[in-house]
Amino acid sequence: MIDLSEVTVRYNGTAVLDRVSMHARDGRLTYLLGRNGAGKSTLLRTACGIVRPGAGSVRIDGEAPRRIARPAAAIGVHLGADAAGSAAGPHPSHTGRRHLRWLAVAGGLDDTRVTTVLRRVGLADAADRRVAEYSLGMRQRLGIAAALLPDPPNLIFDEPVNGLDIDGIRWLRTLLRGLADDGRAVVIASHLFDEVTRTGDDVVVVERGRVVADLPLADFVAGHDDLETAYVSLIRPTTSGGEGR
């Protein structure tokens, strides 16, 4: 369970998140929607404790992130295959297995967890290749494996579909659903409404640093033809393609 209450984050004096509250419940896939620059990634970084808010509170299963002794065991985070600020990204000259082993040792985990997560993300056959040789989709899978390594009860993914082929997208769909069905709180930032419709339980819409909707997907779509129509009627995206602030 991840709760944000009245969270404000400022960069250079500008509020990127402005009194944001949201709740990601156990056993649910919660999708974060919002145009480019709306504040989704900042919200995810704040929710897992990478960014400390200037005001408001963050709770992961009732605890403030800085009070959690082993954060990776409480919340798994994958902010994108090449994201700056990702937790301990892989060294290109290391193999996928070596990267995960290093994380396992750092986290006091058994080596069998490495084998388990490599299988779970479909990298068992590529585990002994150097990460430099991995495709974007494979790096996504490795990042997801790292997040899953300590088997955390909460998970955060920032646009995890990027770079995955159709098999990968179908695999990820099943994986995410399974992670939530096992009782975890799973939060995903996404622009892919088809994936949200197929797998989502709850949606949180971020607009210009504010949360403008936080409710079950079915309630959000009710009275509209589909998710896209419901979304457009709420935030009316610009046609310029520019950032949302």
Ligand SMILES: Nc1ncnc2c1ncn2[C@@H]1O[C@H](COP(=O)(O)OP(=O)(O)OP(=O)(O)O)[C@@H](O)[C@H]1O
């Ligand atoms: N470290 C930073 N320093 C200064 N400004 C930042 C920083 N990180 C993000 N921002 C700004 O905060 C705003 C929100 O960015 P954020 O990456 O959270 O948006 P987003 O909704 O995830 O966008 P996208 O869909 O493009 O990934 C943007 O205006 C961005 O330029």
